[in-house]
Amino acid sequence: MTDNADRYLTAARRESTQRRYRQALEHFELVWGGLLPATSETVVRYLADSAERLSSSTLRAHLAALARWHIRQGFVDPTKAPQVRDVLRGIQALHPHMPRQAEPLQLTELSRCVEWLIAQEAGLTDAAMRGHRRDRALILLGFWRGFRSDDLCRLRAETIQIRAGEGMQLFLPSSKTDRDHRGRSFFVPALRRLCPVQAYEDWIAVTKIQHGPVFRALDRWGHLSEEALHPYSVPRILSRALIRSGVDADRFSGHSLRRGFATWAARNGWGTKALMDYVGWRDVQSALRYIEPDMPFGEFKKRSSDNGRVEQ
CATH class of the missing domain: 1.10.150.130 (Tyrosine recombinase, N-terminal domain)
Incomplete structure (x- = not known):
């Protein structure tokens, strides 16, 4: 051969x-x-x-x-x-084994983490703030697009286009479910808060990346590597940001971003088909593994009264 x-x-x-x-x-x-x-x-x-x-x-x-x-x-x-x-x-x-799943990252925890990263940028040089901006862009893009860790590490700057006032278009050359390596285009909307598009633009502004991997390793002085981050780095980056913002990080992993978005979308009225199309799942079972349902048990659901007792 x-x-x-x-x-x-x-x-x-x-x-x-x-x-x-x-x-x-x-x-x-x-x-x-x-x-x-x-x-x-x-x-x-x-x-x-x-x-x-x-x-x-x-x-x-x-x-x-x-x-x-x-x-x-x-x-x-x-x-x-x-x-x-x-x-x-x-x-x-x-020897049955209960499958272990990462806990979904909730919007309150995401907000707390991102707000801490933004607050830490005040007064820093471009080199010093690179780590905060990279982590913010990585976390927000991972959450709002429901990307896996290796998806984030495959993104390349030359395949991303910003649409002013709308969002950004990006191309993922391959993914876990894309075994033929045909690639897929994704649209990321601009949001009023916790915006992944603004976070990406802030990251590019301090790195001037035009070609090659979007998310890269940084040394202690803020020097940028030419190589893409390893997927194993994504959960460590998320965990570090959560811990420093005062959130218990032991409950979360890299999949918490993907599960967090799926749970948020389901609770905000997204249908299963719409969620599957947006994230890229091919079958319903894949989607359901990520969703934390809020089942409407109505009057039979236990609730806490004002005096702390549990009523039915």
């Missing part, structure tokens, strides 16, 4: 997916002591030995990595054997 072919094959797979596959193979070989190529009997033993330490979703991801390795190397895929699937189903039945 030529170097060019290898380059395009690598580009076809997301960096995060490749990383997870490498980690899965390392766990199978180095941690558990398995040998490649593997047999279906070996894979069954691997699943059984790992059942109490790894969740069933993690084991499924490891099976996908093993399957891909065998197919690419020209071997029979051992994960397709009926006994492998039966053991995985048994593990799911005997």
Whole structure:
């Protein structure tokens, strides 16, 4: 296979997916002591030995990595054997795991965080305020567009256009659900408060970025990197801003921005179809995992009275 072919094959797979596959193979070989190529009997033993330490979703991801390795190397895929699937189903039945979800970031917490970032800019030089402006633009854009961490890190300045008084148009070249890398255009509206467009313009004003990644690493002196932020940096940036603004950050992760917007939209009357189209979800189940419903139990919903007692 030529170097060019290898380059395009690598580009076809997301960096995060490749990383997870490498980690899965390392766990199978180095941690558990398995040998490649593997047999279906070996894979069954691997699943059984790992059942109490790894969740069933993690084991499924490891099976996908093993399957891909065998197919690419020209071997029979051992994960397709009926006994492998039966053991995985048994593990799911005997070791159920409640899926962990990040808590949605509410508008009050978002406001508190952004207001603190703006207040800290007073009297700072352009270099010193870059961190505050980057974090504000990152958080507001992530919230109001419901972007994932890696979506934010893929944004490029040359594909973003500001429409005065309206908002901005941006192009995302690829995403988690865009496996064909066709890309998608998004519109971000200008808002009266907590405006992501104004935050983006403020960030560009102190960095003069015209080409390349929008969100980049900064050193302690405010010097700008040429490389895009790593997606792992987004939850750390959010957590740091929340903590410094006095918000308990332990409840939140990078997904809290996406879940926060979905919850806000649902509570403000957005229909499921409109929300799916705006965020980019392809199926209803994906959308519902992010929404925190406010169910109308009416007179049966418990409420606190003026004297602190709970009434029905």
